[in-house]
Amino acid sequence: MKTKDFALEVKDLSDEGTFTGYGSVSGNVDSYGERVMPGAFAASLAKHSREGTQVLMFWQHNPSEPIGVWEDLAEDKKGLWGKGRLLMDIQRAREVHTLAKNKAIGGLSIGYREIKVTPDGNVRNLDELDLMEISLVSFPANRRARIEAVKSERMEEFARRLRDGDPMPIKEFEDLLRDAGVPKAMAVQIASVGYAKAIRSESEGVKANVMADLRSAVSAFLPNA
Incomplete structure (x- = not known):
């Protein structure tokens, strides 16, 4: 199984442990020289739905530390969107919740198997992936995903300053x-x-x-x- 990391927008994390975020961003070349193509997860998500299986949620890709469940997963123009819920009865989930709320961690990382990959110059296009799990992790490696979170914060600052007359x-x-x-x-x-x-x-x-x-x-x- 391979892994790939992305940023988690912790502003969407509720006190009850629910959150939304992108487990993958489509179309940009990441720090590994790979590009997740739009629709890469379509077949895998359809298979999970058909067979009644679930994409799992781990802490740091550790299968001995499940910390929650993915209640909804879907692909849109940006990438692989997910709605997750930390199981707050689990001690590790409560710890992760505290870390994420305080921005001590900020990453989502997918665990997957490659099904179809095509070369594109120095880049590997990941055309089809078998999605197995999405973990919360410490360090997202996808630079664009981190920048997207920063852009969101700057836009919120712009709106706030307009409201405040500054x-x-x-x-x-x-x-x-x-x-x-x-x-x-x-x-x-x-x-x-x-x-x-x-x-x-x-x-x-x-x-x-x-x-x-x-x-x-x-x-x-x-x-x-």
């Missing part, structure tokens, strides 16, 4: 758009025109209208904003 500087907002994938010219236009007008407006009525227009423009590129 908007971030124009250049910082432009960088936020660029990091989210907005093309440079468009990011400059949004930041230097609409955003700048909003934060410089002296009339609260005008400001509210401009802010509404700004949020609409941003949401077109950042649907989760």
Whole structure:
């Protein structure tokens, strides 16, 4: 069995032990020089459903330390999404819960067997994988997944500062758009025109209208904003 690590967004972890996160992110090359392709888990998830078996949840890939259950697993455009629940009657699960809530750990890692792999230059495309388990681990190795968590935090900071009347500087907002994938010219236009007008407006009525227009423009590129 091979393993591959991704980031867990601990903000989704509830006091009761439920959480959601991505056990795999599709389409990007990770630190192992491998790329999980969209649909790589489709056959495996269908097989688990058909045969009534479960993808297991371990601590650090240790089969002697099951800590919870996966209540739902599905593939979407981003990757392998999961809803999990730590079994809080288990001591290790309670320890993991405390560590995750305090961001002392931050990773999900899949345990799998390779079914179909194709070379793509120096990259190995993982086209089909037999998913066996998803563990909570200390160190996610997929850099993009970690960056996605950071982007989410920055977007939350942007929204909070707008609510508090302390908007971030124009250049910082432009960088936020660029990091989210907005093309440079468009990011400059949004930041230097609409955003700048909003934060410089002296009339609260005008400001509210401009802010509404700004949020609409941003949401077109950042649907989760």
